[in-house]
Amino acid sequence: MEKEFKMKKWIVAAAALAVGVGLLTASASAAKLKACWLYVGPVGDGGYTYQHDLGRKEVEKELGDKVETKYLENVAEGPDAERAIERFAREGCKIVFTTSFGFMDATIKVAKKYPKVFFEHATGYKQAKNVATYNARFYEGRYVMGEIAAKMSKTGVAGYIVSFPIPEVVMGINSFMLGAQSVNPNFKVKIVWVNSWYDPGKESDAAKVLFGQGADIMVQHTDSTAPLQIAQEQGKLGFGQSSDMIKFAPKAQLTANTDSWGGYYVQEVKKVLAGTWKSQDTWGGMAQGMVVLSPFTNMPDAVKAMAEKSVADIKAGTLLPFAGPITKQDGTVVGEKGKSLSDKDLNSMNWYVKGIDDKLPQ
Amino acid sequence: MQDHGELLSIILTIITASTPLLLAAIGELVVERSGVLNLGVEGMMAVGAVCGFGTALIFGPYVGIFAAIAAGVLLSLLFAFLTLSLVSNQVATGLALTLLGLGISGLIGVGYVGQPGAKLAHIYIPLLSDIPWLGPIFFGQDVLVYFSLALTAAVGYVLFRTKLGLVIRAVGDSHQSAHALGYGVIPVRYACVAFGGGCAGLAGGYLSMAYTPQWVENMTAGRGWIALALVVFASWLPKRVAIGAYLFGMVSILGLAVQTKGLGIPSQLLTSLPYIVTIVALVIISGNRALTRANTPACLGQPFVPDR
Numbered sequence: 302m303e304k305e306f307k308m309k310k311w312i313v314a315a316a317a318l319a320v321g322v323g324l325l326t327a328s329a330s331a332a333k334l335k336a337c338w339l340y341v342g343p344v345g346d347g348g349y350t351y352q353h354d355l356g357r358k359e360v361e362k363e364l365g366d367k368v369e370t371k372y373l374e375n376v377a378e379g380p381d382a383e384r385a386i387e388r389f390a391r392e393g394c395k396i397v398f399t400t401s402f403g404f405m406d407a408t409i410k411v412a413k414k415y416p417k418v419f420f421e422h423a424t425g426y427k428q429a430k431n432v433a434t435y436n437a438r439f440y441e442g443r444y445v446m447g448e449i450a451a452k453m454s455k456t457g458v459a460g461y462i463v464s465f466p467i468p469e470v471v472m473g474i475n476s477f478m479l480g481a482q483s484v485n486p487n488f489k490v491k492i493v494w495v496n497s498w499y500d501p502g503k504e505s506d507a508a509k510v511l512f513g514q515g516a517d518i519m520v521q522h523t524d525s526t527a528p529l530q531i532a533q534e535q536g537k538l539g540f541g542q543s544s545d546m547i548k549f550a551p552k553a554q555l556t557a558n559t560d561s562w563g564g565y566y567v568q569e570v571k572k573v574l575a576g577t578w579k580s581q582d583t584w585g586g587m588a589q590g591m592v593v594l595s596p597f598t599n600m601p602d603a604v605k606a607m608a609e610k611s612v613a614d615i616k617a618g619t620l621l622p623f624a625g626p627i628t629k630q631d632g633t634v635v636g637e638k639g640k641s642l643s644d645k646d647l648n649s650m651n652w653y654v655k656g657i658d659d660k661l662p663q
Numbered sequence: 664m665q666d667h668g669e670l671l672s673i674i675l676t677i678i679t680a681s682t683p684l685l686l687a688a689i690g691e692l693v694v695e696r697s698g699v700l701n702l703g704v705e706g707m708m709a710v711g712a713v714c715g716f717g718t719a720l721i722f723g724p725y726v727g728i729f730a731a732i733a734a735g736v737l738l739s740l741l742f743a744f745l746t747l748s749l750v751s752n753q754v755a756t757g758l759a760l761t762l763l764g765l766g767i768s769g770l771i772g773v774g775y776v777g778q779p780g781a782k783l784a785h786i787y788i789p790l791l792s793d794i795p796w797l798g799p800i801f802f803g804q805d806v807l808v809y810f811s812l813a814l815t816a817a818v819g820y821v822l823f824r825t826k827l828g829l830v831i832r833a834v835g836d837s838h839q840s841a842h843a844l845g846y847g848v849i850p851v852r853y854a855c856v857a858f859g860g861g862c863a864g865l866a867g868g869y870l871s872m873a874y875t876p877q878w879v880e881n882m883t884a885g886r887g888w889i890a891l892a893l894v895v896f897a898s899w900l901p902k903r904v905a906i907g908a909y910l911f912g913m914v915s916i917l918g919l920a921v922q923t924k925g926l927g928i929p930s931q932l933l934t935s936l937p938y939i940v941t942i943v944a945l946v947i948i949s950g951n952r953a954l955t956r957a958n959t960p961a962c963l964g965q966p967f968v969p970d971r
Contacts, residue, residue, distance in 0.1 A: 343769060343880040345776040491923040494930035500884040501875040502683075503915070506676050510920045513672025525882075527875040530779070549779045549877065660927040 336360060336570050337394035338372040339385055341401035346499065348524035348543040350374065352560040353400045353423075359563030360570050368570060378403025383410060390415040396573050398566070399423065402467075408432060419578050421569060424469070426648065428580055435565060438586030439469070440476035440647070442558035442594050443520075444622035445611045446540050447480025449555050449597075450518045451488045452604045453538055458489045460511025462521040462528055464498045466662045468650045470522050475654045476622045477520060480611075482656055491516055492659040501525040512537055518555075529553055538599060545595040556608070557595040564590045584644060588616045623647065628655040673920055674800060678808055679874055681912030683708075683866040685811045687890035688897075688904045689818050690862020695894055696822060697855035698835035698962035702757030703742055704863045705887025706764020711735040711864025712871035713768040716878040719781040724872045727781065728807070728865065731872075735864015736857050738764055743856040747849050750966045761887070769880045780876035783807065783869075805873050807865070812905070814862075819901035831855060835960035838967040848967050863887065889938075896945035898955045903945060911941045 338357050342350035354372065361370050371394065376385050382404045389397045390411055396419045399408045405425035412420045412432045420432040428434055450459045459481070463470050474492065481488040491514060493507045505527035508519055512535055519539035521528045526549040532539035533550035541547070541557025565585065572578040585591035594612060597605045614620035625636020630653040636642050653661050687704055694701050714734035719727030742760050745751045783805045786792070791802040822828035831851060833841040838848045866886070871878050889911065897903035918933035949955045 345769060345773055345880050347777045347877075347879055351776070493919050493922045494934075495919070496930060496934045497884070499879075499881075501877065501879060501882050502680065502870060502884060502886070503919075505875045506680050506916055507919045509672055509676040509679075510916060511923070513669045513676075514920070514923055515669070525875070525879060526779075526877055530875060530877065534782075544777075548777065658925050659923075660925065662929055662931070 333369040334367060334396075334570065334574055335392070335394045336368050336370050336566075336573075337389040337392075337397045338370070339376055339382065339389070339397065339399045339401075339404060340372060340374040341376060341378060341403065342374065342499070342524075344372070344374050346524060347526065348499070349560070350400070352544055353398075353562055356562030356566040357398075360566045363567045364570060364574070367574060376404075379407075383407035386411040386420075387414070390418045394418060396421065396570060396578070419573060426582075428582060430580055433569075433578075433580045433582070435583040435585070437560055437562075437591040438584060439558060439560070439592055440472045440622055441586045441615050442592050443473045443477040444480035444615070444620075445594060445608050446520065446556065446558060447477040447482075447488075448484050448611055449600065449604060449608050450477070450520065450540075451481040451484035452607065453555065453600055454488070454518050456515050456517045457485060457487060458491060458514075458516045459518040459520055460508065460514070460516030461490050461492045462504055462507045462511070462519070462523055463492060463494050464523050465496065466494070466651075468648055471650045471653070471661065472647055473522050474657065475650065478654050478657055479622060479627070482654075486656075488656070490520075490657060490659075492657070494662065495523060497523065499524045501527040504528050505531050508532065508539075526550070541595065547595065547598065552599060554595075555599055556597050559593050559595055561591055561593045586615070587612060588618070629653065630655055630657060630661075669920075671796060671799065673916055677909070677912045677916045678800070678804060680916055681909045682808050682811050683869045683874060683886055684890050684893065684911060685815065685905055685908035686807070686869060687863050687866035687887060688893040688908055689811070689815050689901060690859035690866075691890055692894045692897075692899055692901060692904055693818060693822070693831070693855050693862075694859035695963055696835045696899055696960055697831050697852050698838060698960050698965065698967075699743075699746065699852050699856055700753045700757065700964040701739065701742055701760070701856060701859060702754060702891065703738070703760025703764060703887075704859075704891055705883055705885070706761035706768075707735045707738050707860050707863035708764075708867035708870070708883045708887045709768035709881070710738050710764045710771075711867030712882060713772040713775065713867075713878055714864070715868030716775055716780050716871040716876075717771065719872050720775070720778065724781045724783040727872050728783075728868055731864045731868025732861040733864070735860040735862070735867065737860070739856050739860020739863070740853070742860070743853045746966070747852050747856070750968060753964050753966070765881060765883075772878045772880065775878040776880075778878070780871060780878065782876040783873040807869050807873060815901050815905045822901065832960070835962055838962050838965070842967075842969055848969070852967075863890075866890070893941070893945075896942055896949070898945075898949045898958045899960065900958060903948060906948075907941055907945050910944055911937045914940045 340350045344354040373385050398421045400423045402424045408422045422434050424436045495503045504523050504525050508528035508531040517537050519528045519532045521542050526546045529539045529546050529550040533553040545557045547554050621641040623642040626634045627636050711731035711734050715727040715731030718730035745756050746753045785805050788802045792798045834848050834851045842848050893907040897907045914937040
């Protein structure tokens with residue numbers, strides 16, 4: 302009898318302890334703001350998703366005792382995304398960052414169901430009361446890369462490896478070319494579409510082919526380090542994409558056009574903490590620190606000085622990559638003198654500037 | 664590497680692009696000849712890639728090659744145990760093996776992301792490698808290029824010219840008869856599956872140590888599936904697998920090269936062309952239906968439980 306009684310006491314005690322611990326952890330997490338990230342790729346891609354995750358880690362570092370961060374990686378665009386976002390909302394995330402273009406509709410849909418949760422969608426264009434959008438002006442970096450390429454190239458030809466013909470990518474090619482033409486009006490670019498964001502093998506094939514065709518500088522709008530490695534191997538030059546790839550090509554990388562989301566994420570999470578978060582559309586560039594060119598290497602001081610000046614001018618707003626008038630490939634002219642094309646024009650860009658020989662896939 | 668002309672650089676690129684396909688496909692060919700369908704090639708490649716890469720960082724790429732093979736063999740033995748000893752469904756287990764391999768490789772490789780790897784050197788034979796054109800093509804590749812071709816020839820020889828090959832094919836064509844004749848169906852299949860795993864692991868290692876010396880998740884990018892398809896469309900003949908792999912490599916590289924010529928061919932079409940051309944070509948050379956049927960392992964994918 303006594304034994305049984307003791308047993309019961311133990312169980313009660315254990316239950317009480319469990320409840321107590323549960324309460325404790327519940328109160329601890331209630332005090333912390335939950336910020337959550339949804340990634341399309343693996344955090345180990347060393348490129349796009351990796352950079353977003355660096356941003357998340359920066360939030361953790363800066364606001365460590367006030368926030369708790371969570372992330373889901375490798376989430377396919379589509380129904381999976383919707384489920385994942387909804388799970389975040391149910392689990393008590395106060396702010397959810399969905400970091401791929403294809404998460405757009407899923408984000409909007411879940412946001413309607415959870416009006417008290419704030420959502421931020423990267424690279425999209427649909428907003429709502431609790432859905433903000435954000436993106437970076439990567440083309441600013443590409444303009445400077447164009448200038449550098451035109452100065453450094455001996456053959457006057459750059460190879461350009463690209464993924465898909467979306468405005469973001471087309472904008473990058475045009476900006477690169479405008480930068481290059483500002484230095485050498487006859488500069489040429491050879492473009493290869495690999496129809497993938499991420500296929501190291503194919504990207505390296507494309508680089509080898511382009512170098513074989515006379516290009517001596519490699520530009521990429523795909524995510525792997527393979528093209529730069531080929532440049533290094535063949536004693537040619539190139540630019541890194543998304544993150545600093547200097548380790549893979551210490552003798553070949555001129556600079557890398559890197560995404561830097563940390564500052565923005567910290568700022569947005571702080572706004573939630575302060576209760577001042579509002580839906581908005583942020584399209585930040587070098588001036589906001591969202592686009593950062595990694596250190597200029599493998600070039601003479603004069604070229605470096607030119608590049609640094611261009612970066613300063615873009616930050617100051619005195620150098621506009623898409624300042625009119627711009628002649629399109631078909632000969633028509635757009636833009637007003639001294640004024641940049643509007644954000645709307647940029648975001649729907651489906652034409653090449655004059656001087657590009659490729660035919661844009663429509 | 665010195666500057667090559669356009670055509671030569673294209674040829675060299677084709678060889679590198681075709682080699683991993685050939686390695687993976689020739690292994691799977693032996694597996695399927697023994698009557699087992701292992702759809703886990705992609706997963707075994709991924710694990711081979713990461714294990715090879717990690718080992719190469721410490722001991723250099725030549726040791727890395729063996730680590731890649733070992734990793735592929737280990738994973739394939741898991742498949743063999745499940746499908747041959749426990750008689751689980753081969754298709755489902757193979758698919759699971761792909762998922763498992765991709766997942767595990769990501770886990771093992773966390774620390775390797777963003778690290779430049781050790782590259783397998785190209786061989787250099789004085790005088791011979793310096794011959795213009797022929798030198799770089801025939802005497803200036805990495806060892807695995809030659810190995811893949813030698814392996815293809817060896818597999819062809821063993822399968823069709825030796826008793827061992829006869830036993831493997833008998834097991835794949837009619838496991839009951841082979842069993843009745845006293846051949847160990849299960850041990851033969853274990854060995855073939857392990858061989859295929861080793862080849863797939865090696866193909867993965869080729870990606871992470873020779874093709875693009877780096878490790879990133881999902882770097883196999885579907886090459887395992889292409890290898891699987893090649894085996895079927897080549898009607899399980901080693902020579903045709905080699906033709907298919909090189910044809911696939913050739914058309915994909917030419918597709919890239921053609922883009923800069925301003926012909927206005929949609930790049931999406933060029934991207935799908937390797938698949939179309941390879942399938943059409945292999946279907947045409949397999950025009951002889953009777954021959955194709957004769958070469959299809961009759962027991963492919965069927966479980967074998969010896970009656971007692």
